[in-house]
Amino acid sequence: MNIGIGGAGSKLASISSDAECAIVNVSELELSKVDAKQKILAVTHSARGQLRGSGKNPKIGKEAFTSISEKLKQLIKGNILFTSTGGGTGNGISTEILYHLSKLEEAVKLEDKTMLCLILPYLNRESYEYVENTIEFLGGPVSSAIDSGNTGNIVLFSNKLKFEGRIPEHSFNKMIADSLNSFLAIPVKGEMYKLLDGHIDFEDFDLYKSKPYFNHFTQFNWNPDQPFEEQLKANFNSLILFPERTIEAMFLIELPTADKISKFYDILDYFSVDNVTPMYGIVHNPELKEPQITVSLLYSRKPRELVEDFKKVSDQYTRNRIKKSLDQHVVLQSHKLDKMNEARRMVEENGNNAGDVLGFLKRVGKL
């Protein structure tokens, strides 16, 4: 089941798979905008939150979590959670969920682990508050949850491509959904098509998915005669943040024919440099014309380092704001008004025109 929290998370969860979907929001209006089998209203005491969502204020989401905490704690078990890191509801409620996970005394069972799909704001285009909320979210709850080992894979989707490619929101969400589905389909294809080598079954896949690392997955047409490293670097998934050094990996190769099977050993060699032994499967997919590979790389990156990237941009933004306000600062000269002198000046300017008196003297015949 997909669980979408907040506006962005709900939209993404609702189109990400055919599976059942539950969405959570603080505003009924926001809930009504998305099709979902289960709609959960989190109660907030703020009228603004009830009517218009929590905007960019995670505090509203955090307060609202209390009303649905038990339900949500059960619901997330073994499911995929979608949320944006910048908004109010998604950030606020997810913060509480992650803190709950990180404080659990007993480790979460593998089958109950929650895979997190986080949507990060694009630093150069989205509002400053989104960036600030993201810094807090990554540095606090995400960091704690990773340390506790109680989450599954974390996928860091970025809005960068959306803004740079000027892609409409719905189409962009569809791209994310398709990309995620290509990863989730790995064990399905392993079962569906004729196996040529290796094997990834559902249990292997669930185990892989339950590891508390960042996951970068991508799918591209594989050329067996070209070095794998080149192909991988050219085909990193632009919807997800680029990976760091790989810890674990998985790949599924789909071949239109059963030829050139042995070429996949080159891929194993590539990963062995980093002492990584990937899970893999090679299947025969007669629907394809070209060989296709789906690769997933698990990597560890301290959220603190991620936060640093955001902080750099945030600091730059703050510096720009300060500079702008300094540029706009104008020193106003103080103007002291001496009423008596001012009155005299006015009289001299307006009232006491010597010419008037001479005119009078002429009229009365004295001049």
Next chain:
Amino acid sequence: MNDLFEEQASLLKEPHFFVLYWTAKAEEKGIKYNITNVFDDLKYIGATRTKQSAVSFVDSLYSLCFVGISGDGNRKNLYITKHGAKALEYLISNTNYKPKKSLFLEGSK
């Protein structure tokens, strides 16, 4: 005669100019203007602090026949003569004296 007039007028100081100006202004407004008023106004603009000097300014203008003094008991009112009018015109045209407000004539609203 013209030479004498110009010489007399050119010797007039700024307070003389104010007295001539205010006297003409009072006449224009139809207000009686006496030597006490002259003293108050000269004191107000900072030209003098003593009544004697105010009297001496008026006296000299009277001696030169630039102002006239008419009865009204103890309160002698001033009026500007034809010579005084010419002297005022001369001072306006040939000096940098600028008229100032008379507190008595125009109030200090």
